[in-house]
Amino acid sequence: MSENSKDLNKNYELNSEAVETLANADKEEIPQYSEEELSKYRKKKFQIPNWLKVIFVKFWFAGAVCFFIVMATGGGHWLDMYVALSIVMGMVTDLLTNNVVRFIEPYEGANDKYLMVTHRGMVGFGLNLMCGFLVMAGVMFGYFVLNLFISVGVEALLFGLLCMGVEMLLIGIKRLCSSILNDAKAAALGETNHGTQE
Numbered sequence: 181m182s183e184n185s186k187d188l189n190k191n192y193e194l195n196s197e198a199v200e201t202l203a204n205a206d207k208e209e210i211p212q213y214s215e216e217e218l219s220k221y222r223k224k225k226f227q228i229p230n231w232l233k234v235i236f237v238k239f240w241f242a243g244a245v246c247f248f249i250v251m252a253t254g255g256g257h258w259l260d261m262y263v264a265l266s267i268v269m270g271m272v273t274d275l276l277t278n279n280v281v282r283f284i285e286p287y288e289g290a291n292d293k294y295l296m297v298t299h300r301g302m303v304g305f306g307l308n309l310m311c312g313f314l315v316m317a318g319v320m321f322g323y324f325v326l327n328l329f330i331s332v333g334v335e336a337l338l339f340g341l342l343c344m345g346v347e348m349l350l351i352g353i354k355r356l357c358s359s360i361l362n363d364a365k366a367a368a369l370g371e372t373n374h375g376t377q378e
Contacts, residue, residue: 233284234294235344241277243340245269250334262316269343270312273297274305296351311350318346 245268255261278295285291292298297307322342326332 230284230286230290231294234281234291235348237280237284238277238294238344238347239340241272241280242269242343243336245272245343246334246339247336250339251336255334258320262320266313266316267309268312269315270309271305273312274308278304278308293355294348294351296347296354311347314350315343315346318349319343322346 245265249265249268250261274297278297281291281294296311297304299307319339319342322345323332323334332338
């Protein structure tokens with residue numbers, strides 16, 4: 181056997197031992213590294229921000245609702261369209277949009293701040309239906325304002341943008357109200373605790 185082949189065999193044996201040791205190691209024996217440390221050795225690649233993905237998902241599903249309900253049916257009386265769109269939008273939000281938004285979140289609960297309704301099941305379904313009516317009222321108001329300045333028809337792109345915009349506005353209002361209530365509750369508890377200590 182030549183010197184080269186002996187060296188190759190030796191390297192193979194060393195590597196196989198290292199692999200076997202690593203494979204049989206207990207969890208406690210494996211060194212733990214911080215995410216910051218690991219990120220130094222990872223390839224730097226362009227990543228789409230999470231909030232942008234969420235906005236696109238909301239925009240796309242709202243546009244699809246417009247395409248299949250308004251454009252496919254050819255429209256109708258505004259009140260009939262309002263009711264139909266509100267119901268379908270609520271159902272799509274609960275069954276599709278929210279589930280996709282949860283699926284793309286980097287960790288569990290990360291995208292809850294982008295959802296109007298975080299409840300699941302029948303309660304969440306009912307709340308999303310009610311929110312569908314609110315969003316559609318905002319969208320119709322948006323079309324009314326736009327038509328005061330320029331004549332616009334109902335089409336998927338603008339409809340999707342308006343739906344997404346109105347929903348994000350409602351989520352912002354919800355979060356602001358929740359923050360105000362939490363601050364008021366914390367202040368009330370602080371005063372109560374302060375009063376009892378005295």
